[in-house]
Amino acid sequence: MVEWLLDGLLVLALLVTAVAALWSTNLFRAVVVFMAFGVLMAVAWVRLHAPDIALAEAAIGAGLTGVLLLDAVSHLGSHSLEVQKQRGDRQ
Incomplete structure (x- = not known):
């Protein structure tokens, strides 16, 4: 019975994190x-x-892919700041 509860909570957590990541x-x-x-x-x-x-999954899915995506987000953040500065200079 406890195993079913754990599995149900795991499925629910997977669904919630998937939707949260997408939205x-x-x-x-x-x-x-x-x-x-x-x-x-x-x-x-x-x-x-x-x-x-x-x-x-832990090494590639959560580890390596996560680090690469965080690096990409950091580059996007600095790029968007530069674009905003350039737009501000033109106006």
């Missing part, structure tokens, strides 16, 4: 929620008795 207007928040989704997905793979896939 977030703040890019940084969306990437952080996406990384949390990757960690939860790794836990789901462990619950499905697939530890090899869980390790790959």
Whole structure:
């Protein structure tokens, strides 16, 4: 019974983080929620008795992809500030 409750909470958490990542207007928040989704997905793979896939999901899905997306967001943030400054200079 407790296992079903844990699995149900895991599914609910996966759905909530997926929707939150998709609907977030703040890019940084969306990437952080996406990384949390990757960690939860790794836990789901462990619950499905697939530890090899869980390790790959944690390392690639939450780790490497998350870091690369955070780097991209930081570059987008500095680029958008430069564009705003240029627009302000023209006006």
